[in-house]
Amino acid sequence: MTKTQAQLSDLPDDTLAVVTRWNPEGAAELEAGRGPRLGVFVAGPPRAGKSTLVRGLRAVDSAAVDFVEDPVDAGVVLMVLDAAAPLGREELAVLDVAAPPERPVIFALTKTDVHRDWVAVNERNRMLLARHSARFAEAEIHPVAASGSGVESLLAAILLTAGNEAGGARSAIESVLEQTRRMIVSTARSIRQAEPGAELRAERVQVLAHRDALRTERLAQLRSQVQLARVELMHEVAAQVRTSGATTRAEIDRADRATLARYPDRMAQLIRERGAVVDAAVTTRLDDLHTRMGVTPTALGSEFGLTDALSQEGPQQRHRGLEDRITILIGASVGLGLGGLLLSPLSMVPALDIATIPLTLALGALAAWWLTRARGHIAERAHVRQWATEALAHVRSHWEQFVLGRLLAAEAQIGEAVIADSRERALRVDERVAEIDAELRSLAVRFKGQLSSCERDLAAVDRGLRSVRKRAGELDLVDNA
Structure with a gap:
C-alpha cells in the first residue's frame, strides 16, 4: 500500500x-x-x-x-x-x-x-x-x-x-x-x-394583480358601451319618428275622404315598417355589443319584443260644432249672392223674373253644400293629422321603452357573464397562487437543504484537513527525533 x-x-x-x-x-x-x-x-x-x-x-x-x-x-x-x-x-x-x-x-x-x-x-x-x-x-x-x-x-x-x-x-x-x-x-x-423562486414570485404578483382588475375593466367598458349604444339607438328612434311624421303629413295633405277614412290602417302599416327598422338597428347594435365584450348573446324574453306600437284603434269621429253651422250660413249667403249676380241679366226680362228666384235658391244651396263639404274635408284632415301626431308620440314612447328594455336586459346578461367569467378566472388564479406557494415552500426547503448539505460537507472536509495536517505534524516530529 x-x-x-x-x-x-x-x-x-x-x-x-x-x-x-x-x-x-x-x-x-x-x-x-x-x-x-x-x-x-x-x-x-x-x-x-x-x-x-x-x-x-x-x-x-x-x-x-x-x-x-x-x-x-x-x-x-x-x-x-x-x-x-x-x-x-x-x-x-x-x-x-x-x-x-x-x-x-x-x-x-x-x-x-x-x-x-x-x-x-x-x-x-x-x-x-x-x-x-x-x-x-x-x-x-x-x-x-x-x-x-x-x-x-x-x-x-x-x-x-x-x-x-x-x-x-x-x-x-x-x-x-x-x-x-x-x-x-x-x-x-x-x-x-x-434568489430561489424569483420567477415564481414575479408570476404570483402578476396573477394577483390581474385577479380582479380585469373584471373591473370589463364592467367599466360595459357601462361605457351601453351608454354609447343608448345614445345611438335613441337617435335612430328619433330619426324614424321624424321620417314617419313627414310621410304622414304628406299623405294626409293629399288624402281624399275615402283615404282619410282608411288612414289608420295605413298609419299602422307605416309604423310596422319603421318599427322593423328600429328592431333591426337594436339587434345589430346589441350583437356588436356582445361581440365587443366577448359574450355569446342569448335570446330575450317576449316582454322585450317589439309589438304593434300603434295600439289605438284610430281617430274618434269628429264632432260637428258651431264652425260647421257658420260655414253653412256663410255658404248659403255666398250662394245666394253668387246666384243673384249670375241671374241678374234674366231679371231684366219680366217673363223670367219669377224663374230667377228658385234658381237663385238652388245656386245658393249648391254653394252652401260645396263650401260646407270642403270645410268638412279640411277639418277632417286636421283632425286626422292631430291624431297622427299624438299616435307618433305614443309610438316614440313605446320604441324608446323597447330600446331601453333591450339595453337593460343585454347589460344584465353581459354583466352576469362577465362576473361568472371573473369568478372562474379568480378560481384559476387562486389555484395557481396555491401551486406557486407550494413550489416556493418546496424551493425554500430545498434551498435550506442545499445550504445545510454544503455546510455539513464543508465541516467534513475541514475535519479531514485537520486530521491530515495533524498526522503530517506527528510524522515530522517522528522524523526530527
Missing part, C-alpha cells in the same frame, strides 16, 4: 464520502496513487500570445500541468507579457486581479524572436514590476520565442516554483481536500447569491 493510499484510507468516512461525491476525479487520482495535477492560470493582456504559449506548454508535457479558468483553482499564475513594448497600466491591473499575494507568479515574455529590442523591454519590465510591488523585486522573466524556443525552461520553472511553494510538506490528499473545499465554498456562494 502506498503512502497516498494509506492517507486516503485513514480519512474519516464522512470526509471520504464528501470527496468522492464532490471531487470524483481527485479521489480517483488518489486511489490510483497519483496526486492532482498542478493548476496553472494564464493571465495577460489581449494579443500577448497566451494561446500560442499554452499550446507550446502542452506540446512539451500535456500531463504536467492543468490549465484552469479560475485563478482560485490555480496553484501558479502564469503572467504573459508582450515583447513589443514594456508593460503598462493594463498589464498591472490584470496582474493585481489574477495574482493575489499568496499565489506564486511566473512571468513569460513572448515574441522575443520577432522584436529585436526585447532585452531592453525585459529590463524595463523588471524595473516596473519591482516598483509596482516588493514581491516582484526579484522576479525572473522567462523569454519565449514565437517559434517555441524557451518553452521547456518555462515549464521547468513553473514546476519548480510550484514544488518550492508546497515545500514538499503538503501531501496530495491535502491538495485534493483543499480543491474539494473550494468547490463546496463556491457552490454555497452561488446558492446564497441566487
